[in-house]
Amino acid sequence: xxxxxxxxxxxxxxxxxxxxxxxxxxxxxxxxxxxxxxxxxxxxxxxxxxxxxxxxxxxxxxxxxxxxxxxxxxxxxxxxxxxxxxxxxxxxxxxxxxxxxxxxxxxxxxxxxxxxxxxxxxxxxxxxxxxxxxxxxxxxxxxxxxxxxxxxxxxxxxxxxxxxxxxxxxxxxxxxxxxxxxxxxxxxxxxxxxxxxxxxxxxxxxxxxxxxxxxxxxxxxxxxxxxxxxxxxxxxxxxxxxxxxxxxxxxxxxxxxxxxxxxxxxxxxxxxxxxxxxxxxxxxxxxxxxxxxxxxxxxxxxxxxxxxxxxxxxxxxxxxxxxxxxxxxxxxxxxxxxxxxxxxxxxxxxxxxxxxxxxxxxxxxxxxxxxxxxxxxxxxxxxxxxxxxxxxxxxxxxxxxxxxxxxxxxxxxxxxxxxxxxxxxxxxxxxxxxxxxxxxxxxxxxxxxxxxxxxx
Amino acid sequence: xxxxxxxxxxxxxxxxxxxxxxxxxxxxxxxxxxxxxxxxxxxxxxxxxxxxxxxxxxxxxxxxxxxxxxxxxxxxxxxxxxxxxxxxxxxxxxxxxxxxxxxxxxxxxxxxxxxxxxxxxxxxxxxxxxxxxxxxxxxxxxxxxxxxxxxxxxxxxxxxxxxxxxxxxxxxxxxxxxxxxxxxxxxxxxxxxxxxxxxxxxxxxxxxxxxxxxxxxxxxxxxxxxxxxxxxxxxxxxxxxxxxxxxxxxxxxxxxxxxxxxxxxxxxxxxxxxxxxxxxxxxxxxxxxxxxxxxxxxxxxxxxxxxxxxxxxxxxxxxxxxxxxxxxxxxxxxxxxxxxxxxxxxxxxxxxxxxxxxxxxxxxxxxxxxxxxxxxxxxxxxxxxxxxxxxxxxxxxxxxxxxxxxxxxxxxxxxxxxxxxxxxxxxxxxxxxxxxxxxxxxxxxxxxxxxxxxxx
Numbered sequence: 055x056x057x058x059x060x061x062x063x064x065x066x067x068x069x070x071x072x073x074x075x076x077x078x079x080x081x082x083x084x085x086x087x088x089x090x091x092x093x094x095x096x097x098x099x100x101x102x103x104x105x106x107x108x109x110x111x112x113x114x115x116x117x118x119x120x121x122x123x124x125x126x127x128x129x130x131x132x133x134x135x136x137x138x139x140x141x142x143x144x145x146x147x148x149x150x151x152x153x154x155x156x157x158x159x160x161x162x163x164x165x166x167x168x169x170x171x172x173x174x175x176x177x178x179x180x181x182x183x184x185x186x187x188x189x190x191x192x193x194x195x196x197x198x199x200x201x202x203x204x205x206x207x208x209x210x211x212x213x214x215x216x217x218x219x220x221x222x223x224x225x226x227x228x229x230x231x232x233x234x235x236x237x238x239x240x241x242x243x244x245x246x247x248x249x250x251x252x253x254x255x256x257x258x259x260x261x262x263x264x265x266x267x268x269x270x271x272x273x274x275x276x277x278x279x280x281x282x283x284x285x286x287x288x289x290x291x292x293x294x295x296x297x298x299x300x301x302x303x304x305x306x307x308x309x310x311x312x313x314x315x316x317x318x319x320x321x322x323x324x325x326x327x328x329x330x331x332x333x334x335x336x337x338x339x340x341x342x343x344x345x346x347x348x349x350x351x352x353x354x355x356x357x358x359x360x361x362x363x364x365x366x367x368x369x370x371x372x373x374x375x376x377x378x379x380x381x382x383x384x385x386x387x388x389x390x391x392x393x394x395x396x397x398x399x400x401x402x403x404x405x406x407x408x409x410x411x412x413x414x415x416x417x418x419x420x421x422x423x424x425x426x427x428x429x430x431x432x433x434x435x436x437x438x439x440x441x442x443x444x445x446x447x448x449x450x451x452x453x454x455x456x457x458x459x460x461x462x463x464x465x466x467x468x469x470x471x472x473x474x475x476x477x478x479x480x481x482x483x484x485x486x487x488x489x490x491x492x493x494x495x496x497x498x499x500x501x502x503x504x505x506x507x508x509x510x
Numbered sequence: 511x512x513x514x515x516x517x518x519x520x521x522x523x524x525x526x527x528x529x530x531x532x533x534x535x536x537x538x539x540x541x542x543x544x545x546x547x548x549x550x551x552x553x554x555x556x557x558x559x560x561x562x563x564x565x566x567x568x569x570x571x572x573x574x575x576x577x578x579x580x581x582x583x584x585x586x587x588x589x590x591x592x593x594x595x596x597x598x599x600x601x602x603x604x605x606x607x608x609x610x611x612x613x614x615x616x617x618x619x620x621x622x623x624x625x626x627x628x629x630x631x632x633x634x635x636x637x638x639x640x641x642x643x644x645x646x647x648x649x650x651x652x653x654x655x656x657x658x659x660x661x662x663x664x665x666x667x668x669x670x671x672x673x674x675x676x677x678x679x680x681x682x683x684x685x686x687x688x689x690x691x692x693x694x695x696x697x698x699x700x701x702x703x704x705x706x707x708x709x710x711x712x713x714x715x716x717x718x719x720x721x722x723x724x725x726x727x728x729x730x731x732x733x734x735x736x737x738x739x740x741x742x743x744x745x746x747x748x749x750x751x752x753x754x755x756x757x758x759x760x761x762x763x764x765x766x767x768x769x770x771x772x773x774x775x776x777x778x779x780x781x782x783x784x785x786x787x788x789x790x791x792x793x794x795x796x797x798x799x800x801x802x803x804x805x806x807x808x809x810x811x812x813x814x815x816x817x818x819x820x821x822x823x824x825x826x827x828x829x830x831x832x833x834x835x836x837x838x839x840x841x842x843x844x845x846x847x848x849x850x851x852x853x854x855x856x857x858x859x860x861x862x863x864x865x866x867x868x869x870x871x872x873x874x875x876x877x878x879x880x881x882x883x884x885x886x887x888x889x890x891x892x893x894x895x896x897x898x899x900x901x902x903x904x905x906x907x908x909x910x911x912x913x914x915x916x917x918x919x920x921x922x923x924x925x926x927x928x929x930x931x932x933x934x935x936x937x938x939x940x941x942x943x944x945x946x947x948x949x950x951x952x953x954x955x956x957x958x959x960x961x962x963x964x965x966x
Contacts, residue, residue, distance in 0.1 A: 085823075086821070086822065086825060087821070087823070088822075147819070149819070149821075209824075209825070210823055210824045211824050253826070255824050255826065261790075262790075264788020265788065265936070266938065267787060268909060268938040269811045269839070269938075270707060270908045270909030271804065271908045271909050271933065271937070272787060273809045273839055273908060274804050274807060274811070274839070274908070275792055275800045276783070276789040276792060276793065276794075277790070277791065277793050278811050278812055280812035280815050280834075281743060281744075281811070281812050283740070284739070284740035284741075284743040284744045284812070285743075285744040287736075287737060288741040288743075288744035290737075291737065327731065327732070331719040331723055331728060331732050332720020332721065333719040333720070333732040333733055333864070334718075334733070334863070334864060334865060334866055335733065335863055335864040336733075337732065338731045338732075339730065347730040347731045348727065348730050353729045355725045355730070355828055356736035356737050356740070356818065356829070357725055357818050357825065357827050357828070358817060358819040358825075358827070359736050359815055359816065359818065359820070360816045360817075361812070362812065362813050362835070363605070363813055363814040363835060364814045364816040364835070365542070365603065366544075367542030367543070368542060368666045368667050369603055369665070369813065370709070370711065370813055370837050371602075371814070372811055372813070373813070373814070377820070379818065379820070379825075381725050381729070381826050383725070383726055383729055383730070407790070407791055408790060408793045409790060410790055417824045451726075451727075452724075452727045452729065453726030453727050454726055477727065481724050482722065482724040482725075482825070482826065483723055483724065483827070484721055484722065485721070
C-alpha cells in the first residue's frame, strides 16, 4: 500500500525542506581538520534535533574514539521488519577555495541545483531519508521499525566505526540496511550499487638532507627527496597503466562476462566522461573500458604531493623531504593488508639507499559486493521504478564506503545501496552541488521503499 | 701601507657593529613575497642612512622596475683607482618556519654565531664591507675612490638589474668590482671564487581534468597530472644521474686537469659534506667528485613540487593540476636560452597527449669565469693572506649571481669574488647564521684589500 498522503505532503513541503537543508549545509563539518571539531558537534546536534522533531525515540549523540555518531529509532511496529538507515554528516575540505563560484558553506540555488560542500555527499542524501521518515510520520505513520545511524568520520575513512558497531551490535540489529551514501547514473537513469571498491590510503615520506639546502651550493651532490619520490611514483605504473606493486593483481577477481555486459549497457559514454571531467583525454589500464576501470578494476592514484618551496617566485632550495598521498582503490578479493605489504615491498625494492622513507597508513577497507536478490533490493527496485518510471540499473561504484563491509560482518546484512547523487555533482571537488528535482524524487523513492519493505 | 688605526678601530667597535647589524637583520626584506614590499623599502632606507653616516656622497635609493637599488659613492681620491662594491639587501623566504630554533627576524647570538635570515646571505657580508669603509673613513681616510651598489632582487634572480646597469653605465664606471656575495671554504681556509654557475629556473605546470575530482569515482580513467609530472621529472636524469634533456651537455666546458687538481686540493671531504648536509649518502653525476659536481658540472634539481591535497588526513582527490619548480645550474659555455629550448624539447617528446603543460621562466643567467690574474685578485690574495695567515684557495661556486656577468659585459670588469660566508651557514635554509669571528676577519680583510688596491 503506497503512502499517497506522505508523498503529497513531501511535495507540498519542498520549500520548507529546502530551507532546512540549507541550515545543515551551512555548517562546515569538515572531519579531517581539527579546527572544525565544534562544527562537527553542531552538525550532530542539528541532526539530533531533526530526528527528535520527526518523532524518533532515544535520539542520542553517541561518542566514539573520534567524532560522534548520531542515533535515533522508532520501534513501535511489531511484526514488521526493521530498517537501519545509514549516512554521514561530515564533509570533505573545500580547498582550492578560490575555485568555488559561491562560498562552500553559503548554500546557493542556481538553476536546478543547490551548491554547497556536502550537498550531495552525503548531507543531501541522509536529509532526504529523514524527510521521507517525517513525511510518513506526519501522515500514514511509519509502516515499519526504523533505526538511523549517521556517522561523522566517513570522509576520513571511518577509523572508529568498527569498534562502535561491534560494541552496539544489539542496538543496531536489523533486517535491512539502507546505505544512502550512493548515487545514480543520470537524472533519468536510477541505479542501485552492488559493488564498492575498497581503499588503502597512505602517506609516503622521503627524507634526504637534514634540512632544506641551497640548490646552487649543494645541488648535484646530495639526494633530492622530491626527485626520488617522483621516480618512486613514476615506477608505480607500467606502460599499460597497470600497477606494478609486486602481486597487486594476484587476488583481483576477474569480471564475469555478464558483469561486463551489464556495465556496457550503462547509458554513459566516454564523451560524457570527458564532458564531466574536462580531462583532455581519458586514460587507464589497457584492456578495459572506462566504466570497468572506475568500478571494477583496482587503481593507484596520487591524491597529493608536496616538497620544498611552492610559493610564488624563485626560491632556489634543495628540499629536505617530500611527501605524497597515495590512494589505492581495491576490488574483491584484494586484502588491504596484503596491498600494504605489496607497497612496502615495492619501496624496499626501489627506494635508493641515499634516502630514508616512511609509510603511514591513512585509511583502509576491503571492497564489497552485495547480494542483488534480497528483499531490500527488490523493494528498492520497485520504489525506483515507481518514482522514475524506469527500472534501475545495477552498477559498480568506484568509491569506498568502509562501513558497508562492517554491516555485512557484524550485522549479517547486505546493505541496499541507494542514494541519489549524480556523477557530475562534484563531490570532493569545488562547486559540489545536488540536483534538486532528483533530490525530491529521492525523498519519494525512500517513502515508497519503506512502504515496499513493510509490505513484503 | 696598511691602515692600522682603521683595523684597531674596527676591533674596538665590534660590539656596536654587532648591535647595528642586528637592526638590519631584523628587517624581513624578503624579495619574493609581495607582502614584504614595505620591509624591502625599510631595509633600503636603513642602508642609505648607514652609507650617509659613514661619509659617502650622493647616497640615493634608485628605482628599478622592481625593488630599488641603494647607491652611494666617495670620489675624492684623484689618481687613485675606483672600486665598486656589490651586495644585496634582500633575503630568502623563511619557511619551513617551525624549523627555526629562534625566529628568523629576531637575530640571536649563540656561541660564535649570529642566527637570522640573511645573516650571511648577504646582509652580513655587505655590512662588513660598509664597516670596513667606516673604519677607514674615521681613521686614515678612504685610500681610493669607492662606489657602493646594493640591490634588492638578488634572491629572485635580479630580473631588473640588467637594464639598471645599462642605464647607469657611466655612473658605475670603475676599475675593480668587489662582489661580497661569496664565501670561503672553512673558517681557517680563505677562498676566492673564480667561477659561478649560471641559472635557468622554471615552473612546470601539468593540467589534467578541469577541476579536482573524487579519486574513487574517477580514478583509473582520467589522467592524473601529479603522476604525469612525476614521470616527467623521473625521466630528467638517467641511471648515471646525468641530465637527459636533449643536447644538455653539448656546450659544457670540459674541466682541465689543473682545474681538477686544484679542486681536489680543497680541504673538504665527503665526510664534511655528509656532516654539513645530514644527507644519508652523497649522490650525483657518475665520474665526478662531490666538489666537481657542485661547482663545475651542470645540474637539474627540483626545488618544489605541489599537487592536490597536502593537508593532514585522508582527502581522496584526483588533482586537476600539478606544479614543479625546476632549477638548472649551468656551467660555461651553456647558454640559458639553449637550455630552455632543450627543456621544452624534452617536454614535447615526453609529455603524454592526455595532459596540457606550460612552462614559465622564473629566472635565468649564464655561468661566468673570472680572470685570476687581475690587480684586484692580487690585492684580495694579499689581504686574505695577511688576515688569515694563509693564502686563499681558488674555488668554483655552485650558486649563481646573475649580476657578475653583467659587470663583465657592461663595465668590462671581472669582479673580485670575495665574501666570508661558510658552507654550513644554512643560507636559504632554516637557522641561517654567520660565524662572527670570520665576520670580523672579513671586515679586516676588506680594509686591507682596499689598502692594497690603492697601493698598486
